């Protein structure tokens with residue numbers, strides 16, 4: 001039985017009367033790439049923010065690395081890395097200064113920071129941009145820098161919220177190469193994406209719609225179950241079915257009413 | 259619960275980069291006090307010179323002419339004789355031909371010779387209250403000089419002397435340089451700290467910091483340190499301009515002033531922090547900071563209006579204004595040469611205010627994205 | 630008539646060329662795609678067309694007018710959606726949309742029709758009253774897009790419009806683009822999605838500030854002159870690494886649960902048999918595959934890396 005890294009039980013998050021995350025139960029294993037799919041507004045970011053301690057759950061339970069998100073968020077923060085969907089590094093600082101800063105707040109010593117910085121420059125092809133103001137970076141390079149900074153302190157669990165959005169096809173493959181290398185070192189990776197071929201690179205995927213789970217399994221099993229050739233087709237079929245249900249309620253529920 | 263020195267210095271260093279890269283703001287920070295000094299030092303100059311004075315000399319005697327001579331001899335007044343009816347004096351004020359009138363009674367000479375006290379009436383145009391107070395004080399001073407020349411010592415109310423004792427030339431810049439220091443420091447410190455934190459909320463960079471193991475107190479300390487340095491440098495610039503350009507005297511200990519300035523900066527920074535815990539955008543932070551610092555500091559600290567002449571309710575309110583205490587401190591040290599033991603009161607209040615503000619803001623500092 | 634005519638355009642930042650000697654013509658009523666790796670200079674070029682940047686060298690004509698001279702004329706013709714288009718975060722979805730409709734003077738009847746269509750694609754109808762600042766990232770992007778599409782300018786310039794938009798909305802977004810194009814609007818769009826590039830009438834591929842290829846997607850795909858195969862097997866990453874090492878292999882790429890391998894020379898059946906054996910049974914199926922835009926993209930950026 002593999003070690004459980006993230007676990008939620010009936011996790012709920014409301015914004016006023018709106019339910020953004022609705023009774024979600026998941027178990028994520030250590031060393032797993034856990035893909036997180038869903039239409040815009042499905043609740044992916046809200047889920048991740050709750051697990052990172054940025055938002056409080058409205059109800060339900062959640063543990064990250066065995067630690068409780070309600071009571072132990074301080075300890076959780078030590079072992080996680082997070083790359084937010086909206087770019088959140090300092091645009092008025094240079095690439096190098098950003099790296100130094102994040103190294104600093106994670107208490108890395110100068111030598112470690114230096115080593116990590118060289119790694120980022122090399123593996124993400126950012127060497128030319130070391131002294132560039134982050135504001136002037138092309139979008140794809142901002143994403144690379146953000147990924148680099150999230151990895152600086154070798155987190156045990158990594159949350160990546162749309163890391164490859166706005167990144168070119170070549171760099172997207174490089175990102176996934178890094179994700180695979182990181183997992184091989186024992187990290188758990190939680191990743192959201194709107195690129196369906198990237199869903200194929202995940203060990204298991206989790207499809208959400210309007211705050212609820214609509215599927216959770218390995219890509220192969222999902223494709224077999226729904227008799228589809230690709231995750232793209234699986235996703236479109238599943239989500240469209242949900243949205244049809246919403247617009248014209250199921251006939252059998254109508255029957256019960258009459 | 260130990261704080262990490264490295265993390266604090268990482269934040270401080272980053273904050274420092276923000277400051278030096280934004281050179282326009284930096285420029286304003288150092289230009290603003292100079293502009294303010296010029297405004298207060300020259301444009302808003304409250305020194306009175308060559309005030310038109312209507313003289314109604316009913317005595318028409320040698321002594322009365324000497325008294326008038328005393329006034330025209332001082333650089334403050336420009337007396338002229340008024341021949342009209344006493345009841346029409348008011349019209350002179352209305353047409354702004356005079357700001358003050360002096361009425362010398364018939365029996366002036368006789369009473370003087372009998373060494374009984376004489377009453378000379380002064381009518382002051384108090385439509386500008388501050389000027390009126392000054393004019394009254396000047397008049398008193400001239401009368402005192404007149405008495406001294408005559409070799410008599412008349413008992414004069416003590417408080418009258420004390421208003422001008424430490425500023426014998428009645429230079430308003432001596433009052434305003436300390437005032438500008440107090441004002442600029444609180445504005446810069448409160449405004450800039452509240453803006454830097456709300457900016458991180460607005461642009462989303464706070465999100466990335468909040469998922470790291472940084473503690474609220476570390477974020478706060480790291481953010482505040484560069485601004486202490488900045489505010490301190492700014493204070494030094496103002497002081498230097500004050501001493502060199504406006505020739506403000508400096509009687510006390512520079513060392514003491516330095517220490518207490520840091521205390522005041524801390525108060526202002528804590529105020530800024532408190533604002534930033536409430537404001538979600540830079541704009542709100544800026545408005546709040548201006549509302550809370552600029553107006554009360556100018557109006558209620560004793561910078562422009564003497565606290566003693568305020569309504570009681572406002573007087574109580576002034577206890578909440580950090581600049582009130584700092585003004586006492588700077589004026590005390592610079593103009594009177596006060597030592598620490600004489601400033602214990604204001605220091606105590608300032609420290610208390612800082613602790614309260616800091617405590618509340620650390621407690622209210624939001625460590626997640628909830629409102 | 631040429632709607633956009635760029636001749637030898639150069640733009641430098643601190644002496645470093647962001648765009649270098651670009652010459653490009655966009656025809657009337659065309660849906661024109663701009664693709665290229667991050668930092669290739671796409672945004673710079675789009676901004677220049679919208680009169681937001683002046684050229685260091687060369688010339689850009691929009692509807693025959695020079696972008697450095699007829700700035701206001703051009704701006705009234707061109708609808709531009711920048712990469713980082715921010716809405717009014719404190720206004721509701723509906724207020725934002727109405728504001729932009731008013732701003733562009735969209736008539737009442739046309740507005741309602743377009744709004745219906747836009748809500749269909751964005752699925753934001755249930756959230757009309759929600760503040761823009763409280764939307765999810767992708768919903769914000771869809772709202773920005775809707776605001777940009779509420780009017781029908783002569784020329785529409787969109788910089789990575791589908792950034793963060795989910796696959797279903799993306800499909801519907803492209804249907805809207807098509808319908809706008811039918812109203813005789815010329816559309817210029819940059820994208821990081823190669824399946825979207827396939828939907829354009831013509832595509833230009835940019836690399837390091839230069840345009841390396843222009844043409845219909847078919848023509849561009851036909852320029853790929855290696856033998857492309859799609860491989861399936863147990864462990865695709867192992868397969869990729871295995872083929873990467875072979876001398877006859879030009880390049881290998883992961884494509885979801887398959888590997889695309891391009892060979893310089895068409896392999897014989899015996900080769901496949903050998904590889905099946907050498908890959909320890911990892912290779913299950915292989916089939917010749919027509920190249921996709923993504924294959925061409927990978928190949929063209931690989932060359933110079």
Ligand SMILES: Nc1ncnc2c1ncn2[C@@H]1O[C@H](COP(=O)(O)OP(=O)(O)OP(=O)(O)O)[C@@H](O)[C@H]1O
Nearest residue numbers: 015020040041042043044045046763764765767768
């Ligand atoms: N602060 C907030 N106040 C009100 N509603 C919110 C807030 N934050 C998120 N929501 C709502 O919660 C829902 C889920 O948002 P979330 O950001 O989790 O979506 P997502 O799955 O990450 O979508 P995307 O793919 O677009 O990033 C959305 O309907 C959004 O409008």
Ligand SMILES: [Mg+2]
Nearest residue numbers: 044045085766
């Ligand atoms: Mg999201």
